[in-house]
Amino acid sequence: MTLTWILLVLTGIICTETKMVHVDIGLVGCSDSDGEYMYGLDGEEVGHADFTKGKFVMTLPEFADQLKYEEGTYEGAxxxxxxxxxxxxxxxxxxxxxxxxEAPPMSSIYPRHEVKVGTGNTLICYITGFYPPRLTVRWTKNNKNVTERVSTSQLRPNLIDGSYDQFSTLKFTPQEGDMYTCTVEHSALEGPMTREFDVEVSEPSLGPSVFCGVGLTLGLLGVATGTFFLVKGNQCN
Structure with a gap:
């Protein structure tokens, strides 16, 4: 049996100028085999200690203003x-x-951007509501296991019910007919839970083309009718 000890620290920060409240999160967790040390802001991870690589890793998106933690943060972790x-x-x-x-997870799979054949994209497998905070995620493409270009986020605590969320992503280049799966294994599930994503190419709609064609035909008919009456009028004069 594996037990987990978790210390969650919440700090409320009030911005008086805009009257906004931000929540700073500090999470320390451990079991007899692994551990976690993470900082977050407003429910989003800012950085975590990578005990495998031996350093503190910032995980803010590229477009965000980069923050830096002081030296010794990893040693403190x-x-x-x-x-x-x-x-x-x-x-x-x-x-x-x-x-x-125990609480079983729920999962969903979706692309980060609109799918276009031959254009690089990212599949996201979102796993939520599980406890204890330990699970396994596997990806397949056309029934073959995929391990390259796969990344998994740190655990994200749910402050309402004490469960956890996690993201797993797969960078891929979609081709018509490809099928991807994300499989989650957790102790609270009776068996592996799998979500599928099929690459489908939607046929272009004929509606706009038909509408434009009809409009063009009516326009030309109107011009021809106007020209006919103009000629007839000149003959009468």
């Missing part, structure tokens, strides 16, 4: 992991290894 695991051991001994509450 490592120290917090040690404290977290000590607290976890105390909790296990105090509560006599209680059963872990």
């Amino acid at each position: 490592v120290a917090n992991q040690q404290i977290c695991k000590q607290n976890l051991q105390v909790a296990i001994e105090s509560y006599k290894s209680p059963a872990v509450a």
